[in-house]
Amino acid sequence: MYLKRELLQFSMRHGHAPVSIEHWRGSHTAGLHQFLRCVVAQWPPTAIAGGSSGATGKAICAEYAQWLRERRCLVAETISERTAEAGRFLSWYDERNKASPLSAMAIADVDAYLQSRAPSLRRVSRKGLAQRMRCFLRFVHASGRTERDLALCVMAPTLYAYESIPSALTPDHVSAVLQTARDDQSPKGLRDYAILLLLATYGMRAGEITRLQLNDIDWRTDRIFVCHTKTGSRSILPLMPAVGEAVLAYLRRGRPSTNVREIFIRMRAPYLGFESGSSLYTSTRRRLDAVGVQPDGKRGPHAFRHARAVSLLRDGTPMKIIGDVLGHRSASSTSVYLKLAIEDLRDVALEIPGLAQQGQP
Incomplete structure (x- = not known):
């Protein structure tokens, strides 16, 4: 009855049904499942007829x-x-x-x-x-x-191979989102800012961030250990000062008191880690919307990963190193991001003789 009423109100408010019923249903039942886990001994029930x-x-x-x-x-x-x-x-x-x-x-x-x-x-x-x-x-x-x-x-x-161009945020977009999140000193703001810095600095996958545990950061040697979700391999990356400070601020003033080992925790009880990387999509998109950034294509954590790949390309970083930072197993996975360096590709484009004679660019 609750979902039927909410669906009716959604249709009356927007003039149409949700584009994805499954996504809409999930957004409305997630909180209910969390509540039932608190009040019911076993949820969901183990035995279903x-x-x-x-x-x-x-x-x-x-x-x-x-x-x-x-x-x-x-x-x-x-x-x-x-x-x-x-x-x-x-x-x-x-x-x-x-x-x-x-x-x-x-x-x-x-x-x-x-x-x-x-x-x-x-x-x-x-x-x-x-x-x-x-x-x-x-x-x-x-x-x-x-x-x-x-x-x-x-x-x-x-x-078809290379048929589409991955979406990526511009450096100005990334800076605007980070600045807005940094100004938010609430516990949720501290968490989101640390997550966004990890996305923008290392180009990590969302699932790699949600799986980060307290012992994955070596504070004495300033290193961070990343387990790549797709390949299962592990990378050791230098812990950049800005990232370390943001994570420390969240751990000291924003992270709920809990015994779980994951670094990033949900803000509502029960205080557990995120179920998957897709859980970061809503908070990331909310931060993009807050500064009016509406990129074409991806609007979640992966857009920051693409942006980081482009920045490394423009800095002249070798493809092998870019692949190692992003956790790619093959060079073909990294070469996809070459299509994003549009301005750089224009510099090596060949002129078409007929158009050049007509004075067209």
């Missing part, structure tokens, strides 16, 4: 996670993403087919699920969704739950 969406679905996801870890050798964050997608599909399939076994699953079911998820996703996200579903369907077939390997029937949109 039903087919694949209940205990059976959890068992399948647990087996799938073990398969991804042992057979595919994937890192923890990728395993979490793929098992989460599997859980969503199993819940959807159970509701659609009235608890039918997976052995009865047809490609029409997979197509219907992809169509239900696609409207709120960009083309690159749709490709990722198709890849996650292919992986899960391979597991379902390999574990003997289906006779046919339905992964071969899943179609994904074609993405």
